[in-house]
Amino acid sequence: MHIYHYDEKFKYQGEDVIDDDELPKNATDVRPKEGLYLPEYDENKKEWFESASKEYIESLKLKPEPADAVTMLKKQVALLTLQLSQLQRGGAS
Numbered sequence: 001m002h003i004y005h006y007d008e009k010f011k012y013q014g015e016d017v018i019d020d021d022e023l024p025k026n027a028t029d030v031r032p033k034e035g036l037y038l039p040e041y042d043e044n045k046k047e048w049f050e051s052a053s054k055e056y057i058e059s060l061k062l063k064p065e066p067a068d069a070v071t072m073l074k075k076q077v078a079l080l081t082l083q084l085s086q087l088q089r090g091g092a093s
Helices: 054-060 069-088
Strands: 002-006 012-017 039-042 047-050
Touching: 002 039, 012 039
Parallel strands: none
Antiparallel strands: 002 012, 039 047
């Protein structure tokens, strides 16, 4: 039997496979829903729900890396080189 452990505050603690038909304390055979960040078990409803705050979930999402100084300087040099070559040819084309 596949079981899912939770702590004294009903927070998910991992899973296990057991041969016994009897559930250990602080375990259920109800699988947590996909996509939960901090699953918490409700014994009365016999289901898992999301216990993470929106702020916590947002903090885990990948943020785009800011361009590093070298990359920014390379872009600026390329733009200035283009502008200089246009000026030398008599203006923008």
